[in-house]
Amino acid sequence: MAIELINLEHTFSEGTPFEHKALDKISLTIDTGNFIGLIGHTGSGKSTLIQHINGLIKPTGGTVVVDDLDLSHKDTKMAQIRRRVGLVFQYPEYQLFEETIEKDIAFGPTNLGFDKEEVSKRVVEAMESVGLDYNEYKDKSPFDLSGGQMRRVAIAGVIAMKPDVLILDEPTAGLDPRGRDEILEEIQTMHDKFKMTVILVSHSMEDIAKYADKIIVMYKGKVEFYDSPSSIFKESERLIEIGLAVPQVTELMKKLKAVDPLVDEGIFTVEAA
Numbered sequence: 001m002a003i004e005l006i007n008l009e010h011t012f013s014e015g016t017p018f019e020h021k022a023l024d025k026i027s028l029t030i031d032t033g034n035f036i037g038l039i040g041h042t043g044s045g046k047s048t049l050i051q052h053i054n055g056l057i058k059p060t061g062g063t064v065v066v067d068d069l070d071l072s073h074k075d076t077k078m079a080q081i082r083r084r085v086g087l088v089f090q091y092p093e094y095q096l097f098e099e100t101i102e103k104d105i106a107f108g109p110t111n112l113g114f115d116k117e118e119v120s121k122r123v124v125e126a127m128e129s130v131g132l133d134y135n136e137y138k139d140k141s142p143f144d145l146s147g148g149q150m151r152r153v154a155i156a157g158v159i160a161m162k163p164d165v166l167i168l169d170e171p172t173a174g175l176d177p178r179g180r181d182e183i184l185e186e187i188q189t190m191h192d193k194f195k196m197t198v199i200l201v202s203h204s205m206e207d208i209a210k211y212a213d214k215i216i217v218m219y220k221g222k223v224e225f226y227d228s229p230s231s232i233f234k235e236s237e238r239l240i241e242i243g244l245a246v247p248q249v250t251e252l253m254k255k256l257k258a259v260d261p262l263v264d265e266g267i268f269t270v271e272a273a
């Protein structure tokens, strides 16, 4: 499902002393089935952008179109958007609320109006996708799980709605390195299996460079770069300027280039500052 942003703008508190332009004339197309990494310093506009792609925020200028649905149109209903675009918020485990894992994951597809049989099928499939055994976990309380497992339940709740576009806001935040790698691998597997378009928001170049077809780099409400990971790594000096890489990487790169001028910048994965 192609996503098209045309001159997208968002100004918070327009016309007041607190007026703030969070998104400034963003135009880009995300092709169906792509795995997109979205990176930028805190406050660069990542959250505001993804909330436009799932209709939670309406633009103050420009348009957001997902396939044939104009999300920015005043008559477009949230229910229409929900079927297409799923958003996993930061720390989604705080939004779990049902007594059992099965009920929690069933909530979304039930609300979309699917019958019991279809909902059950989706719950089993979604749990398997995030590595939770259905029979072992279905009757447990989500609150008896570890943080990483709770997060899996929350992600499964969105997967069970079978969105064409899955957006995840910092899905690895607060997890240990092992938990982080496991979740990212599961997201990659789901992307391949369900042929979903994935937008993964992250602070970590390392995390997204490994999985993304293309990376959107945001800076002060604008898109600074939108390209393949290898092309973006060639911009290491600018990445450092906008707070997205540790300076040592450039220093090290200079030293390596002195030895071998053809050394490929892509050998580095840089972590956000």
Ligand code: ADP
Pocket (backbone or CB within 6 Å): 012, 013, 020, 021, 022, 040, 041, 042, 043, 044, 045, 046, 047, 048, 049
């Ligand atoms: P990021 O997700 O990259 O950290 P955000 O999209 O949350 O960035 O924020 C972009 C800018 O918009 C920031 O300067 C932030 O303070 C501002 N902002 C975000 N939400 C609101 C809001 N509800 N009201 C006013 N300003 C906001």
